Amino acid sequence: MRNIKLTIEYDGSSFNGWQKQPNKLNIQGEIEKAIETVTGKKVELIGSGRTDAGVHAFAQVANFKIDSDFPIEKVAIALNSQLKKSICIKKAEEVSEDFHSRYHCHQKTYGYIIDNSKQGTAIYRNLVYHVSQMLDTKAMQEAANYLIGEHDFSSFKSSGTSSKSSVRTIYAAQVLKEQERVIIQLTGNGFLYNMVRIIAGTLVEIGLGIKTPEEMKTILEAKDRQQAGKTLPPQGLFLMQVDYEEK
Amino acid sequence: MRNIKLTIEYDGSSFNGWQKQPNKLNIQGEIEKAIETVTGKKVELIGSGRTDAGVHAFAQVANFKIDSDFPIEKVAIALNSQLKKSICIKKAEEVSEDFHSRYHCHQKTYGYIIDNSKQGTAIYRNLVYHVSQMLDTKAMQEAANYLIGEHDFSSFKSSGTSSKSSVRTIYAAQVLKEQERVIIQLTGNGFLYNMVRIIAGTLVEIGLGIKTPEEMKTILEAKDRQQAGKTLPPQGLFLMQVDYEEK
Numbered sequence: 162m163r164n165i166k167l168t169i170e171y172d173g174s175s176f177n178g179w180q181k182q183p184n185k186l187n188i189q190g191e192i193e194k195a196i197e198t199v200t201g202k203k204v205e206l207i208g209s210g211r212t213d214a215g216v217h218a219f220a221q222v223a224n225f226k227i228d229s230d231f232p233i234e235k236v237a238i239a240l241n242s243q244l245k246k247s248i249c250i251k252k253a254e255e256v257s258e259d260f261h262s263r264y265h266c267h268q269k270t271y272g273y274i275i276d277n278s279k280q281g282t283a284i285y286r287n288l289v290y291h292v293s294q295m296l297d298t299k300a301m302q303e304a305a306n307y308l309i310g311e312h313d314f315s316s317f318k319s320s321g322t323s324s325k326s327s328v329r330t331i332y333a334a335q336v337l338k339e340q341e342r343v344i345i346q347l348t349g350n351g352f353l354y355n356m357v358r359i360i361a362g363t364l365v366e367i368g369l370g371i372k373t374p375e376e377m378k379t380i381l382e383a384k385d386r387q388q389a390g391k392t393l394p395p396q397g398l399f400l401m402q403v404d405y406e407e408k
Numbered sequence: 409m410r411n412i413k414l415t416i417e418y419d420g421s422s423f424n425g426w427q428k429q430p431n432k433l434n435i436q437g438e439i440e441k442a443i444e445t446v447t448g449k450k451v452e453l454i455g456s457g458r459t460d461a462g463v464h465a466f467a468q469v470a471n472f473k474i475d476s477d478f479p480i481e482k483v484a485i486a487l488n489s490q491l492k493k494s495i496c497i498k499k500a501e502e503v504s505e506d507f508h509s510r511y512h513c514h515q516k517t518y519g520y521i522i523d524n525s526k527q528g529t530a531i532y533r534n535l536v537y538h539v540s541q542m543l544d545t546k547a548m549q550e551a552a553n554y555l556i557g558e559h560d561f562s563s564f565k566s567s568g569t570s571s572k573s574s575v576r577t578i579y580a581a582q583v584l585k586e587q588e589r590v591i592i593q594l595t596g597n598g599f600l601y602n603m604v605r606i607i608a609g610t611l612v613e614i615g616l617g618i619k620t621p622e623e624m625k626t627i628l629e630a631k632d633r634q635q636a637g638k639t640l641p642p643q644g645l646f647l648m649q650v651d652y653e654e655k
Contacts, residue, residue, distance in 0.1 A: 170530045217531055237527050249530035280484050283417045283496035284464055288531065 162226045164260055165236065167192070167206075168252040169221045174287050174396065175247060178214045179221070188212075188248060192223070195243035199236075200229045209262045209269065209403040213355075215395030217288065220251065222403040224262045262403070268332060270348040270402040273361040273393065278341040289342070290361075290397035296368030298338045304367045304377035305334035305345070308360065315384035317363070319355035319392060327353060327384075336364065343368070346401070355392050363390035409473045411507055412483065414439070414453075415499040416468045421534050421643065422494060425461045426468070435459075435495060439470070442490035446483075447476045456509045456516065456650040460602075462642030464535065467498065469650040471509045509650070515579060517595040517649040520608040520640065525588040536589070537608075537644035543615030545585045551614045551624035552581035552592070555607065562631035564610070566602035566639060574600060574631075583611065590615070593648070602639050609637035 169192070177185040181193070193206050204225040212218055231239075236253035244250070276282045276289040277296050308331045315327040333348040345361050363380060366372045372390070380388040416439070424432040428440070440453050451472040459465060478486075483500035491497070523529045523536040524543050555578045562574040580595040592608050610627060613619045619637070627635040 172531045172533070219531065241527055246533050247530050249528055249533075251525070251527050278498070280488055280498050281496055283494050284419045284466065284535065286419070286493050286496075 162228050162258060164224055164226050164256050164258050165233070166222065166224045166254045166256045166260060166262065167237075167240075167250055168254075169218060169223060170249045170251050171218050171221065172247040172287075173212060173215050173217045176214065178216070179208050179210075179212045188221075189223070191244060191248055192240065192250075193225075195240045196225065196227075198243050199239045200227060200231060202227055202229055207262050209266045210351075212398075212400055213395055216398045216400070217396075218400040220402050221400050222262045222266070222405075224256065224260055226258075260405075265405050266403055267406050268348055268350055268404045269352065269400065270333075270346060270404075271352065271357045272347075272399045272401045273345040273357055274397045274399065275343040275345070275361075275365070276341060277343050282341075287396055290393050292343075292365060292369075294369055296343050296365065297370065298336050298343055298368065300370075300374050301336040301343070301345070301364045301368045303374035304364060304372075305336050305347075305360075307374075307377040307381060308334045308347070312381055313384055314353055314356055314381070316380050316386055316389045317356045317359040318353040318386065319359070320386070321354065324353055329353065329356075358393045358395070358398060359386075359389050359391075361397070362393045365393070366390040409475050409505060411471055411473050411503050411505050412480070413469065413471045413501045413503045413507060413509065414484075414487075414497055415501075416465060416470060417496045417498050418465050418468065419494040419534075420459060420462050420464045423461065425463070426455050426457075426459045435468075436470075438491060438495055439487065439497075440472075442487045443472065443474075445490050446486045447474060447478060449474055449476055454509050456513045457598075459645075459647055460642055463645045463647070464643075465647035467649050468647050469509045469513070469652075471503065471507060473505075507652075512652050513650055514653050515595055515597055515651045516599065516647065517580075517593060517651075518599065518604045519646045519648045520592040520604055521644050521646065522590040522592070522608075522612070523588060524590050529588075534643055537640050539590075539612060539616075541616055543590050543612065544617065545583050545590055545615065547617075547621045548583040548590070548592070548611045548615045550621035551611060551619075552583050552594075552607075554621075554624040554628060555581045555594070559628055560631055561600055561603055561628070563627050563633055563636045564603045564606040565600040565633065566606070567633070568601065571600055576600065576603075595649075605640045605642070605645060606633075606636050606638075608644070609640045611637070612640070613637040 237250040281291040331349040337344040484497040528538040578596040
Protein backbone atom coordinates (compact mmCIF):
# COMPACT_ATOMS: atom_id res chain seq x y z
CA MET A 162 0.00 0.00 0.00
CA ARG A 163 1.22 3.49 -0.80
CA ASN A 164 0.86 6.20 1.82
CA ILE A 165 0.17 9.70 0.48
CA LYS A 166 0.61 12.87 2.54
CA LEU A 167 -1.33 15.96 1.45
CA THR A 168 -0.77 19.57 2.47
CA ILE A 169 -4.06 21.40 2.09
CA GLU A 170 -5.14 25.05 2.05
CA TYR A 171 -8.81 25.89 2.53
CA ASP A 172 -11.16 28.80 3.00
CA GLY A 173 -13.38 27.42 5.76
CA SER A 174 -16.12 30.05 5.31
CA SER A 175 -18.63 27.81 3.59
CA PHE A 176 -17.78 24.50 5.30
CA ASN A 177 -19.08 22.86 8.46
CA GLY A 178 -15.50 22.13 9.42
CA TRP A 179 -12.93 19.51 8.46
CA GLN A 180 -14.68 16.41 9.72
CA LYS A 181 -16.93 14.18 7.64
CA GLN A 182 -20.59 14.45 8.65
CA PRO A 183 -23.65 13.33 6.74
CA ASN A 184 -25.50 16.07 4.81
CA LYS A 185 -23.07 18.79 5.88
CA LEU A 186 -20.45 20.23 3.61
CA ASN A 187 -17.03 19.34 5.02
CA ILE A 188 -13.48 19.37 3.79
CA GLN A 189 -12.50 15.79 4.57
CA GLY A 190 -15.48 14.43 2.66
CA GLU A 191 -14.89 16.68 -0.36
CA ILE A 192 -11.27 15.50 -0.66
CA GLU A 193 -12.21 11.83 -0.23
CA LYS A 194 -14.75 12.26 -3.06
CA ALA A 195 -12.10 13.85 -5.28
CA ILE A 196 -9.66 11.00 -4.56
CA GLU A 197 -12.36 8.48 -5.49
CA THR A 198 -13.16 10.34 -8.73
CA VAL A 199 -9.50 10.51 -9.73
CA THR A 200 -8.35 7.01 -8.67
CA GLY A 201 -11.57 5.01 -8.60
CA LYS A 202 -10.78 3.96 -5.00
CA LYS A 203 -12.56 4.75 -1.73
CA VAL A 204 -10.03 5.85 0.89
CA GLU A 205 -10.11 7.18 4.43
CA LEU A 206 -8.39 10.53 4.69
CA ILE A 207 -6.77 11.05 8.11
CA GLY A 208 -6.33 14.70 9.07
CA SER A 209 -3.79 16.00 11.60
CA GLY A 210 -6.87 17.12 13.53
CA ARG A 211 -10.27 18.69 12.97
CA THR A 212 -10.87 22.33 12.34
CA ASP A 213 -14.25 23.81 13.27
CA ALA A 214 -16.88 25.31 10.97
CA GLY A 215 -15.60 28.55 9.46
CA VAL A 216 -11.95 27.99 10.41
CA HIS A 217 -9.35 28.25 7.62
CA ALA A 218 -6.10 26.42 6.94
CA PHE A 219 -2.99 27.42 5.05
CA ALA A 220 -1.40 24.03 5.55
CA GLN A 221 -3.57 21.31 7.05
CA VAL A 222 -1.89 17.91 6.70
CA ALA A 223 -3.70 14.64 5.96
CA ASN A 224 -2.74 11.20 4.66
CA PHE A 225 -4.41 8.25 2.99
CA LYS A 226 -3.38 4.73 2.00
CA ILE A 227 -4.07 3.47 -1.46
CA ASP A 228 -3.23 0.60 -3.75
CA SER A 229 -2.91 2.36 -7.09
CA ASP A 230 0.03 3.30 -9.29
CA PHE A 231 -0.57 6.92 -10.31
CA PRO A 232 2.48 9.19 -10.65
CA ILE A 233 2.80 11.17 -7.37
CA GLU A 234 3.64 14.45 -9.15
CA LYS A 235 0.20 14.47 -10.80
CA VAL A 236 -1.82 13.99 -7.60
CA ALA A 237 -2.21 17.62 -6.50
CA ILE A 238 -3.22 18.91 -9.92
CA ALA A 239 -5.62 16.00 -10.53
CA LEU A 240 -7.37 16.49 -7.17
CA ASN A 241 -7.53 20.27 -7.61
CA SER A 242 -9.26 19.81 -10.96
CA GLN A 243 -12.07 18.00 -9.09
CA LEU A 244 -12.25 20.14 -5.94
CA LYS A 245 -14.21 23.31 -5.22
CA LYS A 246 -11.99 26.40 -5.50
CA SER A 247 -12.23 26.90 -1.74
CA ILE A 248 -10.01 23.83 -1.23
CA CYS A 249 -6.53 23.61 -2.74
CA ILE A 250 -4.08 20.71 -2.47
CA LYS A 251 -0.77 22.54 -2.18
CA LYS A 252 1.43 19.45 -2.10
CA ALA A 253 1.21 15.65 -2.39
CA GLU A 254 4.12 13.48 -1.26
CA GLU A 255 4.72 9.77 -0.90
CA VAL A 256 5.66 8.92 2.68
CA SER A 257 6.66 5.79 4.59
CA GLU A 258 3.86 3.33 5.28
CA ASP A 259 3.80 4.01 9.04
CA PHE A 260 3.30 7.80 8.72
CA HIS A 261 0.09 8.90 10.46
CA SER A 262 -0.83 12.57 10.18
CA ARG A 263 -2.57 12.67 13.58
CA TYR A 264 -0.46 10.34 15.76
CA HIS A 265 2.88 11.55 14.47
CA CYS A 266 2.12 15.24 14.60
CA HIS A 267 4.83 16.92 16.59
CA GLN A 268 3.52 20.48 16.83
CA LYS A 269 0.93 22.77 15.28
CA THR A 270 0.86 26.51 14.69
CA TYR A 271 -2.37 28.48 14.67
CA GLY A 272 -2.78 32.14 13.78
CA TYR A 273 -5.66 34.36 14.82
CA ILE A 274 -5.91 37.47 12.64
CA ILE A 275 -7.47 40.68 13.96
CA ASP A 276 -8.17 43.68 11.76
CA ASN A 277 -7.48 46.57 14.09
CA SER A 278 -8.37 49.42 11.74
CA LYS A 279 -10.98 51.89 12.87
CA GLN A 280 -13.58 50.98 10.23
CA GLY A 281 -12.73 47.36 9.41
CA THR A 282 -12.00 45.82 6.03
CA ALA A 283 -14.15 45.01 3.01
CA ILE A 284 -11.59 42.95 1.11
CA TYR A 285 -10.54 40.63 3.96
CA ARG A 286 -13.86 40.66 5.84
CA ASN A 287 -14.22 36.85 5.85
CA LEU A 288 -10.63 36.28 6.93
CA VAL A 289 -10.29 38.48 10.02
CA TYR A 290 -12.02 39.49 13.24
CA HIS A 291 -12.51 43.23 13.54
CA VAL A 292 -11.64 45.23 16.66
CA SER A 293 -12.00 48.97 16.08
CA GLN A 294 -10.45 50.20 19.33
CA MET A 295 -6.65 50.30 19.27
CA LEU A 296 -5.09 47.19 20.82
CA ASP A 297 -2.05 47.44 23.09
CA THR A 298 0.05 44.70 21.51
CA LYS A 299 2.84 45.09 24.08
CA ALA A 300 0.43 44.21 26.88
CA MET A 301 -0.92 41.32 24.77
CA GLN A 302 2.58 39.94 24.20
CA GLU A 303 3.38 40.24 27.91
CA ALA A 304 0.24 38.24 28.69
CA ALA A 305 0.92 35.68 25.96
CA ASN A 306 4.31 34.90 27.51
CA TYR A 307 2.54 33.35 30.54
CA LEU A 308 1.12 30.69 28.21
CA ILE A 309 4.51 29.31 27.22
CA GLY A 310 5.37 25.94 28.73
CA GLU A 311 3.38 22.95 29.97
CA HIS A 312 0.14 23.98 31.65
CA ASP A 313 -3.36 22.73 32.37
CA PHE A 314 -5.37 24.87 29.93
CA SER A 315 -8.82 24.11 31.41
CA SER A 316 -9.57 27.85 31.55
CA PHE A 317 -9.25 27.97 27.76
CA LYS A 318 -11.38 24.99 26.82
CA SER A 319 -15.00 24.93 25.72
CA SER A 320 -17.24 22.35 27.31
CA GLY A 321 -18.17 19.50 25.05
CA THR A 322 -14.55 18.56 24.51
CA SER A 323 -13.68 14.88 24.58
CA SER A 324 -9.99 15.18 25.54
CA LYS A 325 -9.11 13.34 28.74
CA SER A 326 -6.31 15.65 29.80
CA SER A 327 -6.27 19.44 29.57
CA VAL A 328 -2.49 19.60 29.82
CA ARG A 329 -0.78 20.94 26.72
CA THR A 330 2.58 22.52 25.98
CA ILE A 331 2.87 25.86 24.23
CA TYR A 332 6.28 26.33 22.60
CA ALA A 333 5.80 29.82 21.21
CA ALA A 334 3.23 32.60 21.65
CA GLN A 335 3.62 35.73 19.58
CA VAL A 336 1.54 38.85 19.13
CA LEU A 337 2.61 40.49 15.89
CA LYS A 338 1.58 43.90 14.59
CA GLU A 339 1.58 44.22 10.79
CA GLN A 340 0.19 47.55 9.61
CA GLU A 341 -3.47 47.53 10.66
CA ARG A 342 -3.42 43.86 11.66
CA VAL A 343 -2.69 42.13 14.93
CA ILE A 344 -1.75 38.48 14.56
CA ILE A 345 -1.77 36.08 17.50
CA GLN A 346 0.42 33.09 16.69
CA LEU A 347 0.58 30.02 18.91
CA THR A 348 2.71 26.91 18.47
CA GLY A 349 2.05 23.93 20.70
CA ASN A 350 1.99 20.15 20.90
CA GLY A 351 -1.81 20.22 20.80
CA PHE A 352 -4.80 22.48 21.39
CA LEU A 353 -8.04 21.90 23.30
CA TYR A 354 -11.48 22.57 21.85
CA ASN A 355 -11.72 26.33 21.04
CA MET A 356 -8.47 26.93 22.92
CA VAL A 357 -6.94 29.37 20.41
CA ARG A 358 -10.19 31.31 20.04
CA ILE A 359 -10.60 31.65 23.83
CA ILE A 360 -6.96 32.66 24.28
CA ALA A 361 -7.43 35.23 21.48
CA GLY A 362 -10.58 36.54 23.19
CA THR A 363 -8.69 36.89 26.47
CA LEU A 364 -5.76 38.62 24.77
CA VAL A 365 -8.14 41.10 23.12
CA GLU A 366 -9.56 42.02 26.55
CA ILE A 367 -5.99 42.56 27.73
CA GLY A 368 -5.18 44.61 24.63
CA LEU A 369 -8.21 46.80 25.35
CA GLY A 370 -7.16 47.32 28.99
CA ILE A 371 -10.18 45.44 30.37
CA LYS A 372 -7.80 42.95 31.94
CA THR A 373 -4.12 43.36 32.90
CA PRO A 374 -1.36 41.18 31.40
CA GLU A 375 -0.77 39.61 34.83
CA GLU A 376 -4.36 38.38 34.93
CA MET A 377 -3.44 35.86 32.22
CA LYS A 378 -1.42 34.01 34.87
CA THR A 379 -4.33 34.09 37.36
CA ILE A 380 -6.78 32.88 34.71
CA LEU A 381 -4.46 30.04 33.68
CA GLU A 382 -4.04 28.92 37.29
CA ALA A 383 -7.77 29.13 38.04
CA LYS A 384 -8.54 26.27 35.60
CA ASP A 385 -11.96 27.84 35.18
CA ARG A 386 -13.45 28.73 31.79
CA GLN A 387 -15.49 31.53 33.40
CA GLN A 388 -12.35 33.51 34.17
CA ALA A 389 -11.15 33.75 30.57
CA GLY A 390 -12.41 36.03 27.79
CA LYS A 391 -15.02 35.15 25.19
CA THR A 392 -14.55 32.69 22.33
CA LEU A 393 -13.76 34.76 19.23
CA PRO A 394 -15.54 33.85 15.96
CA PRO A 395 -13.99 31.25 13.62
CA GLN A 396 -13.33 33.48 10.60
CA GLY A 397 -10.11 34.92 12.11
CA LEU A 398 -8.58 31.50 12.82
CA PHE A 399 -6.05 29.80 10.57
CA LEU A 400 -4.22 26.49 10.94
CA MET A 401 -0.84 27.74 9.71
CA GLN A 402 1.47 24.76 9.96
CA VAL A 403 1.66 21.15 11.13
CA ASP A 404 5.11 19.77 11.87
CA TYR A 405 6.37 16.19 12.07
CA GLU A 406 9.52 14.80 13.68
CA GLU A 407 11.07 13.69 10.38
CA LYS A 408 11.22 17.28 9.15
CA MET B 409 -22.25 73.61 1.00
CA ARG B 410 -19.91 71.19 2.76
CA ASN B 411 -17.59 69.05 0.67
CA ILE B 412 -16.89 65.56 2.03
CA LYS B 413 -14.01 63.38 0.83
CA LEU B 414 -14.33 59.63 1.34
CA THR B 415 -11.60 57.00 1.19
CA ILE B 416 -13.21 53.69 0.27
CA GLU B 417 -12.15 50.06 0.33
CA TYR B 418 -14.16 47.52 -1.66
CA ASP B 419 -14.15 43.91 -2.73
CA GLY B 420 -15.21 44.31 -6.36
CA SER B 421 -16.07 40.61 -6.86
CA SER B 422 -19.82 40.99 -6.79
CA PHE B 423 -20.12 44.46 -8.37
CA ASN B 424 -20.47 45.62 -11.95
CA GLY B 425 -17.80 48.19 -11.27
CA TRP B 426 -17.72 51.60 -9.63
CA GLN B 427 -20.03 53.50 -11.96
CA LYS B 428 -23.74 53.94 -11.45
CA GLN B 429 -25.81 51.96 -13.96
CA PRO B 430 -29.48 51.07 -13.85
CA ASN B 431 -30.29 47.54 -12.60
CA LYS B 432 -26.65 46.63 -12.06
CA LEU B 433 -25.03 46.46 -8.67
CA ASN B 434 -22.37 49.17 -8.49
CA ILE B 435 -20.32 50.80 -5.78
CA GLN B 436 -21.11 54.46 -6.52
CA GLY B 437 -24.85 53.80 -6.38
CA GLU B 438 -24.64 51.80 -3.14
CA ILE B 439 -22.75 54.61 -1.39
CA GLU B 440 -25.12 57.29 -2.71
CA LYS B 441 -28.02 55.25 -1.31
CA ALA B 442 -26.29 54.95 2.07
CA ILE B 443 -25.67 58.73 2.14
CA GLU B 444 -29.35 59.33 1.40
CA THR B 445 -30.45 56.93 4.15
CA VAL B 446 -28.15 58.54 6.70
CA THR B 447 -28.65 62.22 5.82
CA GLY B 448 -31.97 62.25 4.02
CA LYS B 449 -30.32 64.03 1.06
CA LYS B 450 -29.72 62.91 -2.50
CA VAL B 451 -26.12 63.63 -3.51
CA GLU B 452 -23.88 62.93 -6.48
CA LEU B 453 -20.78 61.02 -5.48
CA ILE B 454 -17.78 61.88 -7.67
CA GLY B 455 -15.13 59.13 -7.83
CA SER B 456 -11.47 59.69 -8.72
CA GLY B 457 -12.25 57.44 -11.69
CA ARG B 458 -14.14 54.27 -12.52
CA THR B 459 -13.02 50.79 -11.72
CA ASP B 460 -14.29 47.92 -13.86
CA ALA B 461 -16.48 45.00 -12.84
CA GLY B 462 -14.57 42.72 -10.48
CA VAL B 463 -11.77 45.19 -9.74
CA HIS B 464 -11.01 45.93 -6.06
CA ALA B 465 -9.89 49.06 -4.24
CA PHE B 466 -8.00 49.55 -1.02
CA ALA B 467 -8.36 53.32 -1.21
CA GLN B 468 -10.65 54.70 -3.89
CA VAL B 469 -11.33 58.41 -3.30
CA ALA B 470 -14.67 60.14 -3.90
CA ASN B 471 -16.34 63.36 -2.80
CA PHE B 472 -19.83 64.78 -2.48
CA LYS B 473 -21.35 68.15 -1.62
CA ILE B 474 -24.08 68.39 0.95
CA ASP B 475 -25.99 70.95 2.94
CA SER B 476 -26.38 69.18 6.26
CA ASP B 477 -24.75 69.60 9.67
CA PHE B 478 -23.81 66.07 10.78
CA PRO B 479 -20.56 65.68 12.77
CA ILE B 480 -17.82 64.62 10.33
CA GLU B 481 -16.33 62.04 12.73
CA LYS B 482 -19.56 60.02 12.60
CA VAL B 483 -19.82 59.82 8.81
CA ALA B 484 -17.72 56.68 8.16
CA ILE B 485 -19.34 54.62 10.89
CA ALA B 486 -22.87 55.77 9.93
CA LEU B 487 -22.36 54.91 6.24
CA ASN B 488 -20.73 51.56 7.07
CA SER B 489 -23.74 50.61 9.17
CA GLN B 490 -25.86 50.94 5.99
CA LEU B 491 -23.46 49.48 3.43
CA LYS B 492 -22.92 45.89 2.34
CA LYS B 493 -19.86 44.37 4.05
CA SER B 494 -18.06 44.33 0.69
CA ILE B 495 -17.79 48.15 0.82
CA CYS B 496 -16.06 49.91 3.70
CA ILE B 497 -15.66 53.67 4.17
CA LYS B 498 -12.18 53.86 5.69
CA LYS B 499 -12.14 57.61 6.21
CA ALA B 500 -14.38 60.69 5.80
CA GLU B 501 -12.88 64.18 5.85
CA GLU B 502 -14.20 67.67 5.30
CA VAL B 503 -12.30 69.36 2.45
CA SER B 504 -12.32 72.78 0.81
CA GLU B 505 -15.31 73.51 -1.41
CA ASP B 506 -13.30 73.41 -4.65
CA PHE B 507 -11.86 69.91 -4.08
CA HIS B 508 -12.81 67.55 -6.94
CA SER B 509 -11.73 63.92 -6.60
CA ARG B 510 -11.39 63.40 -10.38
CA TYR B 511 -10.07 66.75 -11.66
CA HIS B 512 -7.60 67.30 -8.84
CA CYS B 513 -6.21 63.78 -8.79
CA HIS B 514 -2.44 64.02 -9.07
CA GLN B 515 -1.48 60.37 -9.39
CA LYS B 516 -2.88 56.90 -8.87
CA THR B 517 -1.27 53.63 -7.89
CA TYR B 518 -2.62 50.28 -9.06
CA GLY B 519 -1.43 46.86 -7.95
CA TYR B 520 -1.90 43.64 -9.88
CA ILE B 521 -1.48 40.58 -7.65
CA ILE B 522 -0.37 37.25 -9.08
CA ASP B 523 -0.34 34.04 -7.05
CA ASN B 524 2.72 32.27 -8.41
CA SER B 525 2.45 29.08 -6.35
CA LYS B 526 2.35 25.79 -8.20
CA GLN B 527 -1.22 24.88 -7.21
CA GLY B 528 -2.83 28.26 -6.59
CA THR B 529 -4.61 29.48 -3.48
CA ALA B 530 -7.97 28.67 -1.93
CA ILE B 531 -8.06 31.46 0.65
CA TYR B 532 -7.18 34.34 -1.69
CA ARG B 533 -8.73 32.86 -4.86
CA ASN B 534 -10.93 35.92 -5.55
CA LEU B 535 -8.12 38.39 -4.94
CA VAL B 536 -5.34 37.12 -7.22
CA TYR B 537 -4.61 35.81 -10.70
CA HIS B 538 -2.91 32.42 -10.67
CA VAL B 539 0.19 31.62 -12.75
CA SER B 540 1.58 28.18 -11.89
CA GLN B 541 4.81 28.38 -13.88
CA MET B 542 7.60 30.23 -12.05
CA LEU B 543 7.85 33.87 -13.16
CA ASP B 544 11.22 35.53 -13.73
CA THR B 545 10.62 38.73 -11.76
CA LYS B 546 14.01 40.16 -12.69
CA ALA B 547 13.08 40.06 -16.38
CA MET B 548 9.67 41.53 -15.54
CA GLN B 549 11.23 44.43 -13.62
CA GLU B 550 13.64 45.08 -16.49
CA ALA B 551 10.69 45.26 -18.88
CA ALA B 552 8.62 47.41 -16.51
CA ASN B 553 11.38 50.02 -16.45
CA TYR B 554 10.67 50.82 -20.14
CA LEU B 555 7.22 52.05 -19.10
CA ILE B 556 8.52 54.83 -16.86
CA GLY B 557 8.11 58.32 -18.28
CA GLU B 558 5.68 59.99 -20.68
CA HIS B 559 4.58 57.68 -23.49
CA ASP B 560 1.76 57.02 -25.88
CA PHE B 561 0.28 53.85 -24.34
CA SER B 562 -1.95 52.91 -27.32
CA SER B 563 -0.51 49.38 -27.28
CA PHE B 564 -1.93 48.92 -23.78
CA LYS B 565 -5.43 50.22 -24.32
CA SER B 566 -8.59 48.26 -25.01
CA SER B 567 -10.82 49.51 -27.77
CA GLY B 568 -14.01 51.15 -26.60
CA THR B 569 -12.09 53.74 -24.62
CA SER B 570 -13.33 57.29 -24.78
CA SER B 571 -10.07 59.08 -23.92
CA LYS B 572 -8.91 61.52 -26.60
CA SER B 573 -5.21 61.16 -25.94
CA SER B 574 -3.33 57.94 -25.19
CA VAL B 575 -0.39 59.78 -23.67
CA ARG B 576 0.14 59.12 -19.97
CA THR B 577 3.07 59.41 -17.59
CA ILE B 578 4.19 56.49 -15.44
CA TYR B 579 6.17 57.63 -12.41
CA ALA B 580 6.99 54.24 -10.93
CA ALA B 581 6.77 50.64 -12.11
CA GLN B 582 7.70 47.90 -9.68
CA VAL B 583 7.61 44.14 -9.80
CA LEU B 584 7.75 42.84 -6.23
CA LYS B 585 8.14 39.26 -5.08
CA GLU B 586 6.61 38.47 -1.70
CA GLN B 587 6.78 34.77 -0.84
CA GLU B 588 4.57 33.06 -3.43
CA ARG B 589 3.17 36.33 -4.78
CA VAL B 590 4.29 38.60 -7.57
CA ILE B 591 2.93 42.13 -7.32
CA ILE B 592 3.02 44.55 -10.24
CA GLN B 593 2.70 48.09 -8.94
CA LEU B 594 2.25 51.09 -11.24
CA THR B 595 2.00 54.75 -10.31
CA GLY B 596 0.99 57.24 -12.98
CA ASN B 597 -0.91 60.42 -13.71
CA GLY B 598 -3.66 58.38 -15.34
CA PHE B 599 -4.42 55.02 -16.90
CA LEU B 600 -6.20 54.09 -20.13
CA TYR B 601 -9.02 51.55 -20.32
CA ASN B 602 -7.62 48.15 -19.20
CA MET B 603 -4.08 49.57 -19.30
CA VAL B 604 -2.86 47.96 -16.06
CA ARG B 605 -4.39 44.59 -16.94
CA ILE B 606 -2.80 44.61 -20.42
CA ILE B 607 0.59 45.68 -19.03
CA ALA B 608 0.29 42.89 -16.42
CA GLY B 609 -0.54 40.39 -19.19
CA THR B 610 2.49 41.51 -21.17
CA LEU B 611 4.76 41.33 -18.10
CA VAL B 612 3.55 37.78 -17.40
CA GLU B 613 4.55 36.72 -20.93
CA ILE B 614 7.95 38.27 -20.27
CA GLY B 615 8.18 36.54 -16.89
CA LEU B 616 7.44 33.21 -18.60
CA GLY B 617 10.12 33.79 -21.25
CA ILE B 618 7.60 34.01 -24.12
CA LYS B 619 8.76 37.58 -24.75
CA THR B 620 12.09 39.24 -23.87
CA PRO B 621 12.27 42.29 -21.57
CA GLU B 622 13.45 44.39 -24.55
CA GLU B 623 10.25 43.60 -26.42
CA MET B 624 8.40 45.84 -23.96
CA LYS B 625 10.11 48.80 -25.65
CA THR B 626 9.17 47.57 -29.15
CA ILE B 627 5.57 46.97 -28.09
CA LEU B 628 5.31 50.44 -26.53
CA GLU B 629 6.70 52.09 -29.68
CA ALA B 630 4.41 50.09 -32.00
CA LYS B 631 1.27 51.77 -30.58
CA ASP B 632 -0.59 48.63 -31.55
CA ARG B 633 -2.76 46.66 -29.12
CA GLN B 634 -2.08 43.45 -31.09
CA GLN B 635 1.59 43.51 -30.08
CA ALA B 636 0.95 43.43 -26.32
CA GLY B 637 -0.05 40.49 -24.13
CA LYS B 638 -3.58 39.53 -23.15
CA THR B 639 -5.80 41.48 -20.75
CA LEU B 640 -5.58 39.71 -17.40
CA PRO B 641 -8.82 39.13 -15.45
CA PRO B 642 -10.12 41.81 -13.04
CA GLN B 643 -9.87 39.88 -9.77
CA GLY B 644 -6.11 40.50 -9.45
CA LEU B 645 -6.41 44.28 -9.87
CA PHE B 646 -6.47 46.73 -6.94
CA LEU B 647 -6.68 50.51 -6.89
CA MET B 648 -4.14 51.01 -4.11
CA GLN B 649 -3.88 54.76 -3.67
CA VAL B 650 -5.08 58.08 -5.12
CA ASP B 651 -2.94 61.13 -4.40
CA TYR B 652 -3.77 64.84 -4.50
CA GLU B 653 -1.47 67.86 -4.70
CA GLU B 654 -2.42 69.13 -1.26
CA LYS B 655 -1.04 66.03 0.44
